[in-house]
Amino acid sequence: MSLAVVPSQIVALRRAAVLPALPKAKASRTASATAPRSLLSAAFAPLAVRAVWVHAARTLGAALLALYLAFQLQLDTPYSAMTTVMIVANPVQGMILQKSLYRFGGTLVGGVAAVTLFALFAQAPVLFLIGLALWMALCTGASTLLRGFRSYGAVLAGYTVALIAMPAVDNPDAIFTLTMARLSVVFLGIASSALVGALFTGRTAERDLDLLFRGLLKDLVSGSRIALRPGQSGSLRPLRRAIGARLGGLDDAIRFAAAETPRVTARAPALRDASAAMLGVLSSGPSLTELLAQQEDADPLLADWLGAADSLLAQAQDHLARHDDDAVVQAALGLGRLRRDLEATMEGAGPASLTPELIGVADRLADFIGEIERCLLGLPHPETQEGASRVLRNANFLDWSWAAKNAARAGLTVLIAGAIWFGTAWSSGAIMMTGVIPNIGLFALRERPSEAVIDFVWGVCAAAALGLFYLLWVLPQITDFPLLALWLAPPLIFGAAAATTPRLMFFALGFVVFFITLVAPSNPMVYDPAGFLNNALALIAGSALTALAYRLILPVDARMLRRHLLIDLQRDLHAVLRGRKAMRAEEWESRMHDRMRLLTARLRGANIGGDAPLRSGFDAIRLGRDILRLRALLGSDPEALAIARRGVAPMAEGKSRSAALKALDESVDAMRALDLRPEGGAQAARAEAILKSIAAIYAHRSRFFQQAAKS
Numbered sequence: 122m123s124l125a126v127v128p129s130q131i132v133a134l135r136r137a138a139v140l141p142a143l144p145k146a147k148a149s150r151t152a153s154a155t156a157p158r159s160l161l162s163a164a165f166a167p168l169a170v171r172a173v174w175v176h177a178a179r180t181l182g183a184a185l186l187a188l189y190l191a192f193q194l195q196l197d198t199p200y201s202a203m204t205t206v207m208i209v210a211n212p213v214q215g216m217i218l219q220k221s222l223y224r225f226g227g228t229l230v231g232g233v234a235a236v237t238l239f240a241l242f243a244q245a246p247v248l249f250l251i252g253l254a255l256w257m258a259l260c261t262g263a264s265t266l267l268r269g270f271r272s273y274g275a276v277l278a279g280y281t282v283a284l285i286a287m288p289a290v291d292n293p294d295a296i297f298t299l300t301m302a303r304l305s306v307v308f309l310g311i312a313s314s315a316l317v318g319a320l321f322t323g324r325t326a327e328r329d330l331d332l333l334f335r336g337l338l339k340d341l342v343s344g345s346r347i348a349l350r351p352g353q354s355g356s357l358r359p360l361r362r363a364i365g366a367r368l369g370g371l372d373d374a375i376r377f378a379a380a381e382t383p384r385v386t387a388r389a390p391a392l393r394d395a396s397a398a399m400l401g402v403l404s405s406g407p408s409l410t411e412l413l414a415q416q417e418d419a420d421p422l423l424a425d426w427l428g429a430a431d432s433l434l435a436q437a438q439d440h441l442a443r444h445d446d447d448a449v450v451q452a453a454l455g456l457g458r459l460r461r462d463l464e465a466t467m468e469g470a471g472p473a474s475l476t477p478e479l480i481g482v483a484d485r486l487a488d489f490i491g492e493i494e495r496c497l498l499g500l501p502h503p504e505t506q507e508g509a510s511r512v513l514r515n516a517n518f519l520d521w522s523w524a525a526k527n528a529a530r531a532g533l534t535v536l537i538a539g540a541i542w543f544g545t546a547w548s549s550g551a552i553m554m555t556g557v558i559p560n561i562g563l564f565a566l567r568e569r570p571s572e573a574v575i576d577f578v579w580g581v582c583a584a585a586a587l588g589l590f591y592l593l594w595v596l597p598q599i600t601d602f603p604l605l606a607l608w609l610a611p612p613l614i615f616g617a618a619a620a621t622t623p624r625l626m627f628f629a630l631g632f633v634v635f636f637i638t639l640v641a642p643s644n645p646m647v648y649d650p651a652g653f654l655n656n657a658l659a660l661i662a663g664s665a666l667t668a669l670a671y672r673l674i675l676p677v678d679a680r681m682l683r684r685h686l687l688i689d690l691q692r693d694l695h696a697v698l699r700g701r702k703a704m705r706a707e708e709w710e711s712r713m714h715d716r717m718r719l720l721t722a723r724l725r726g727a728n729i730g731g732d733a734p735l736r737s738g739f740d741a742i743r744l745g746r747d748i749l750r751l752r753a754l755l756g757s758d759p760e761a762l763a764i765a766r767r768g769v770a771p772m773a774e775g776k777s778r779s780a781a782l783k784a785l786d787e788s789v790d791a792m793r794a795l796d797l798r799p800e801g802g803a804q805a806a807r808a809e810a811i812l813k814s815i816a817a818i819y820a821h822r823s824r825f826f827q828q829a830a831k832s
Contacts, residue, residue, distance in 0.1 A: 167622040172212070177617035179321050180210040180314075184613055185606045187313035192602065192644045196309070197302045199644065203613075204637050205310025210617055214318045215326025215377030216270075221311040222380075223274030228307045231281025232300040239286060243293040246543065249286075253558075254535040256282055261562040262528030266519050269373045272566065279531075280559040287551035327385055330378040333371060334392065335441060338449075338496060340364050341402055342438045345493055348406035349427050349434075351413035361403050362721070362735065368403075369718040371396045388501055395499025397707050400714045401492035404746045407739075408814050409485045420479055429459055430490055437497060446500045453497035456490045463487040467807060477793060481810020488750070518715040522685060526675045527565040534561045534670040538663065549659035556581075556663020561670060570677055573627045574668040580631025581664050585657035587612060588639040592653055596646060605642060612636055635660055686720045687734055690741050691828055697745040698773035700766070706749040713742045737825040744818045744826065751811045754804060761805050764791045768812055778823040785816040 167173060184206040191199030209220045234256055242249035260279025264272040285303050289296045344360045347353050375392050378385040385392075416423065433455045440448035463483045466475070475483070538557040542550030560577065564570040591608070599605045616633025619625040639657055641647070671677065693713060697704070717738050748769060755762040768788025771781040789812050795805035819826055 168618055173618050173621055174614070176210075176212040176621065177614045179317055180206065180617040181610055181614045182321075183210070183314045183317035185609070186317065187310045188606075188609075188642065189602060190309055190313065191306060194305075194309070195644070196306055197299075198306055198641075200637050200641050201303070201306040202310040202313070203642075204634055205307050206314045207613070207617065207633050207637065209311065209314050210620070211318075212322070212621070213326045213329060213377060214322040215379075215381035217314055217318045217322070218380045219377055220270045220273065221315060223270040224277060225304075225307060225311055227274035227277030228281050228304060230278040232285060232304055234278065235282040235285040235289075236296055236300055238282065239289065239293055239296040243296075250536065250539040250543075253282060253286070254532040254539070257535050257558055257562060258528040258532030261531035261565055262524040264562060265524035265527045265565060266521070268517055269376070276562040276565075279562050283555050283558040287555050290551050326374070326377040326381040330374040330385065330392075333367065333374050334395075334499065335444075337364060337367060337371065337399060338500075339438070339441050341399060341493070341496055342434055342441065345402065345406065345489070346431055346434050346438070348410045348489065349413070349431050351410060351416070353410045357406055357410065358736075361406070361739065364399070365403060365714060365717060366721055368396065368399055369715070371399075384501075388499075392499050395496045397711055398492045398495030398499075400710050401707070401746075402489070402496060403714070404710060404739075404742050405485070405489045405492055408743055408747070409482075409489045411817065412482055412485050412810070412814065416478065416482065422475075423479060423482060426459075426463065426483065426486055430456070430486065433459065433490075434493070449497055449500055453494050456494040456497070460487045460491045460494065463490075475806075477806040477809050480806035481813070484807040484810055485814075518689070518712050518719065520685075520689070520719075523682065530670065530675045531561045531565065533674055534667065537670070538666060541666075547659075549655045552656050552659035553663040553666075556660040557667050557670075560664055560667040564667070564671065568677065568682070571668050571671040574664060574671060576627035577631035578661065578664045578668060580628040580633075581635045581657075581661050583628070584632045584634075584636035584639060585661065588636050588657070589650070589653060591640050592648065592650060596640070596642075597648065609642070631664070683720060683734060686716055687738070690716055690720075690738050691825070694741045694745050694826070695773065697748050698769055700748075700752065700773075704749070706746065706753065709749065710742060710746055713738075713745065717742070737822055740818050740822045741825070744815060744822075747811050747815050747818070751808055751815075754811070755808055758804060761792065761795055761808055764788050764795070765808060765812065769815070772819060772826060775827050778820070778827070781823070782816060782820060785812055785819070788812050789816070 184203045187202035187206050188199055191202040196202070205224065209217055209224055211217045211220065238249055238252045238256070242252055257279045260275050264276040264279075267275055281303070285299050286296070289299050340360065341364060344357055344364070347356055347360075372393070375385065375389055375396070379389050413427075433452050436455075437449050437452040440446075440452060464487055467480055467483050467487070535554075535558060538554055541547075542554060547553065560574060564573050564577075567573045595608050596605075599608065613633060613636075616629045616636070619629035620633065622629075639653060639660070690713065693709070693716075697709065717735070720734060720738060751765050752762070755765055765788060768785045771784045776784075789809055792805050792809040792812060
């Protein structure tokens with residue numbers, strides 16, 4: 122089960138306007154009396170939407186198809202094919218295909234690992250347990266570093282070993298047969314889900330990508346017009362945060378849609394380049410509006426530049442609203458011409474024609490509209506494919522510390538669960554392990570994993586209660602597959618629908634997966650109430666042990682994760698300040714924005730208010746971007762580059778605020794003297810403006826940046 126990826130179902134449904142926004146709690150003197158009713162209403166309100174039940178019906182059809190085919194093929198565990206369908210279920214066909222691919226790949230890798238461990242340690246249970254713990258730790262750590270369905274595939278490779286190996290404990294010679302049986306049912310479930318999705322779902326991933334991308338473009342163009350007005354950085358702040366949060370899902374949306382149709386595959390380089398440029402717009406916009414606010418006199422030339430940029434953005438905004446892609450692309454190409462005119466003006470300018478201040482504004486404006494141009498060229502158009510392969514994928518932040526903690530927790534929990542099994546000689550200990558191992562990996566990426574696991578445990582308890590009723594009173598009366606399908610339909614369709622709602626999804630996953638596992642419909646059916654109760658108790662105990670492990674073994678603290686992310690932001694900024702190794706500005710910036718997305722999610726998960734950490738993070742991105750731009754600008758001018766390095770050196774060394782600002786002021790003065798040179802004067806003027814911007818940002822967040830030098 123991919124618990125980390127399940128919210129993508131909710132996003133997909135809500136993006137298509139088929140799920141309502143969650144209701145907000147209202148303050149009231151009678152809040153305590155109405156709280157239970159409000160919670161129930163909030164939990165079940167999304168189930169009133171027709172599209173949720175349409176998705177659930179499709180999932181049910183695929184699950185029953187998988188079970189029927191497994192019966193016809195006489196597979197050993199036919200119900201596992203149905204479980205696979207429930208796990209990969211998604212309202213978006215592209216997501217089904219992507220998740221199915223990584224599920225099969227993870228199962229294959231896990232099967233190879235299971236056979237290898239049994240081949241090495243079949244006669245040494247303790248060594249086998251240690252090997253299993255190390256493998257699960259490795260896979261859990263890898264899933265923390267990866268994103269989306271890659272993360273799911275990694276953790277699946279870990280717990281597949283338990284799902285294959287535990288049934289083979291009493292019969293090691295059957296390990297290869299069990300591995301092939303597992304691969305067979307997983308492949309059958311994937312094929313059934315893909316077939317039903319292709320017939321009844323449609324290419325919704327491409328549509329969702331189009332909605333997301335166009336929505337981001339509209340908001341960016343609207344915000345860009347605000348940025349052209351002096352002193353509007355405060356107005357840009359909430360818009361920048363909202364766009365940054367939505368931008369985090371764009372790369373995944375591109376992959377899902379590319380899996381669904383070759384049209385998106387062809388556009389993927391341009392889309393990823395546009396995604397990287399959107400990060401540049403978020404960073405460069407505040408710097409431009411703050412620089413415009415510092416201009417004391419209205420310069421006619423500057424007014425012409427701003428007027429031309431605003432006119433082109435207004436055209437793009439209007440054409441985006443009318444879905445006229447050709448006209449939007451033409452507006453983008455117009456922005457490109459304006460950018461080149463600005464660069465040509467700066468290159469040919471002398472002290473008599475343009476002031477250093479005006480050159481600085483022109484530099485900022487050219488950088489800003491260049492990023493907007495790249496964003497708009499992500500729309501489908503023949504001219505957008507030229508030169509669009511510069512950025513193929515946004516860089517992700519690799520949180521090695523969090524990965525190490527998740528890996529250590531997973532390994533220790535497997536060892537503790539194994540010690541309980543061996544120490545008590547519990548006959549259902551192997552089943553308990555299958556309740557522990559998947560959950561200790563799947564919930565590791567949650568901000569509050571122990572709470573999510575508790576919801577999951579309640580789902581398992583509900584599955585056990587209903588499953589016992591089915592085993593004793595329902596299944597003995599069933600004589601054919603249509604009647605079996607009729608009785609299985611209510612719990613399965615409820616589980617598929619509830620899994621799309623935020624408040625019920627973990628309960629629903631525990632319920633639907635373990636209802637199928639415990640009832641275990643097979644042909645012929647086996648009725649063993651005592652075995653059922655033992656297995657149910659073992660699964661509940663394993664899930665409860667997982668919840669306890671999350672509370673006691675390296676417990677997840679969202680506040681601690683927030684501090685850790687801020688420290689990593691500071692370290693990456695310090696690496697830029699020191700400049701000891703070359704780095705691509707776009708890669709660095711996208712990695713920093715990825716951290717900001719994680720920081721926003723963790724603040725939300727911990728219910729931590731306040732904008733100070735977010736403002737500090739965005740200012741760190743702006744400062745780092747300016748320093749990287751400064752080095753790129755002065756790369757061919759050793760004299761000016763040396764002056765710039767002296768200016769930022771005190772910041773890198775963690776000197777006092779006054780010392781750092783003094784060094785920056787001295788660099789500005791020295792750069793101004795270079796403006797008078799016959800060659801490179803305009804370049805020095807641009808560098809002077811960037812140094813002033815660096816000084817302004819540093820003065821505002823000096824304490825945070827000093828901590829960066831000490832981190």
